[in-house]
Amino acid sequence: MPASTPAEVFPMQGSDPRDPFIDALAGIVGAANVLTAEEDVARYVSDWRRNYPGAARAVVRPGSTAEVAAVVAACSAQGVPVVPQGGNTGLVGGSTPDATRTEVVLSLDRMIAVRRLDPLNNTLTLEAGCTVLTAQEAASAAGRLFPLSLASEGSATVGGVLSTNAGGEQVLRYGNTRELTLGVEVVLADGRVLDNLMDLRKDNTGYDLKQLFIGSEGTLGVVTAATFRLYAQPRSVVTAWMAVRDPQAAVEMLTRLANGVGERVTAFELIGRQALSQVLARPLAGMRDPLEADYDWAVLFDVSETSPRLDPSPAVEDVLGAAMEEGLVIDAVIAASERQAHELWALRDHVPEAQRLDGPSIKHDISVATSLIPDFIAEAGAALERAMPGIRVVCFGHVGDGNLHYNQSKPAGMAGHDFLAREDEIHDIVHSVTARLHGSISAEHGIGRLKQAALLEHKSPVAIDLMARIKLALDPANTFNPGRVLPRERLDVVR
Incomplete structure (x- = not known):
């Protein structure tokens, strides 16, 4: 169906006198797909971390592109803000409504074809x-x-x-x-x-x-x-967990592995001891340390091959053997089965949940040039320790593309509220080191509401100006996700 005109979406008869707009939305997507009851909207109005709870005027669940278009046209005609939402797994407060109860959450969870x-x-x-x-x-x-x-x-x-x-x-x-x-x-x-x-x-x-x-x-x-x-599809995958001397050794191993097997290096994840310790401290599916060696840094990597005629295992073993002789790698284990590979990856994938179970945390999603990862880890870690002795750094992430999830847990004995009271200070330290190394304060999580101040501080003023002009060109009334990414007042500067 084409986008409806205001006359079509606001019928004179049959409307709820308390909120005829809700009735109009129901006319587009069906009454069952316009949610207003508290128990129905609960999962749509708070983010995964529970940091940005809100209150929606309604949650609308269109089932087609035509229905999305009609809902957006109706909201635009009435000046109603729209918050698009997918799986609501965002981490920066960009996909949940604010507390004003004026915004409509547009959930696409019925559009699954x-x-x-x-x-x-x-x-x-x-x-x-x-x-x-x-x-x-x-x-x-x-x-x-x-x-x-x-x-x-x-x-x-x-x-x-x-x-x-x-x-x-x-x-x-x-x-x-x-x-x-x-x-x-x-x-x-x-x-x-x-x-x-x-x-x-x-x-x-x-x-x-x-x-x-x-x-x-x-x-x-x-x-x-x-x-x-x-x-x-890969026909074979070599998955290995190796204890490395330090982050510099991890970066060097990425290059050595790429030299040995080429573009077959599919994943290369750095995992710090604090991250691994939090996973092992929780009863998460019986996980255990893959190695008996004493080490502070590990790398989990996959090498995949699409040809049934080629086996990358010998090349991987050669690279690991040479690195162990030179002291870059302390110890390593190669998964002997698909089940063992899943067990190794489970250690990496459960880091966020383990940190949540550990208590309050402060999270960052930064990127720097891969070659500068050791510098970032050293500089940021030292600055954080000076500011808050005993702070625990939970560092893990995608070394191959320079993206680290660089999180902090509170020092032993510190109250959670005291730790979170200094969140802005911790953010400033991490983001300042990132900026000094010409990195990004958001590698893959986005800006949302959480990182707006940091965006304005560290992004080029010319870039911010262009972003605002593009926003106003495509959405002059600021209908979509107002107050996310760019603050409203920033848009007012260029109107």
Whole structure:
């Protein structure tokens, strides 16, 4: 159905006199898909970390792009703000409503169709409510690989990962969401639909419009579907856990491994002792340390091969053996089965949950040049220890693309509220070191509400100005996700 006019979405008869707008939304998507009761909206109005609880005027669950367009047109006509939401696994307060009860949450959790899969063209087109796991399974059923992989893949949605340009564990080989995306379908702020679901690798007909919406956190439009690249499935995967001398040794091992097996290095994750200790301290599926050696830093990596005729194992073993002789690697274990590989990856994937169970934490999602990772870890760690003796740094992340999840847990004996009271100070320390090394304060989680001040402090003023002008050009009334990414007052500067 086309986007409705205001007259069509606000009928004179049958409306609820208390809020005729809710009745109008029900006329578009059906009464069962407009949620207002507290028990029905609860899971939509608070984020995963429970840091940004809010109150929605309504949660609307359209079932098609046409319904999304009609809902957006109705909200725009009445000046009602819209908060697009996927799986609500965001970590920066960008996908939940504020506390004013004026915003409508636009949930895409009913839009779960796999529209098209072309194994010969290596493309997959899905609606935005599909989970990342659904995309993986659809590709696998056709003998192909959808390479985006992250701990929340069972609940994170296609629309959500597009909105934050999510990376995950295989960026090293396949790239971020931005590199995996060929085309998008987007509902604009006036209710029009941009059908840009291209399945082409080459298209030079003007601006690459999809890139505006990838990573925009729902502030420029609502992505309703996307077309992704697919790849050949790995026929063999070598998974190994190695204890390394220090972060510098980890970076050097990445280069050595790449020299030994080429582009087959698929994932390369650094895990600090504090992160591993928190996982092992909790009864999480009977996990244990893979090595008996005493070490402070570990690396978990995958090397994958798509040809059934080639076995990367001997090359991996040669690289590890030489590194152990030189002292870069203290000890290592190679998974002997798929089950053992899953057990090794479970240690990495449970770090966020283990830290949550440990108590209050302060989180960062930074990136620097891969070669500067050791410098960042040394400088930031020393600065934090000076500011708060005994602070525990939970460091883990994607060394291959320079992205670290650099988190902090409170010192032993410190009260949780005292620790969190100094959160801004901790953020300033970490972000200042990141900026000094020409890094990014947000590698894959986005800005949302959490990192606005840091964005304005560390992003180029010219870049901020251009971002504001693009926002106002596409969404002049600030309908989509107002107050996220760019503060309202920043938009007022360039109006």
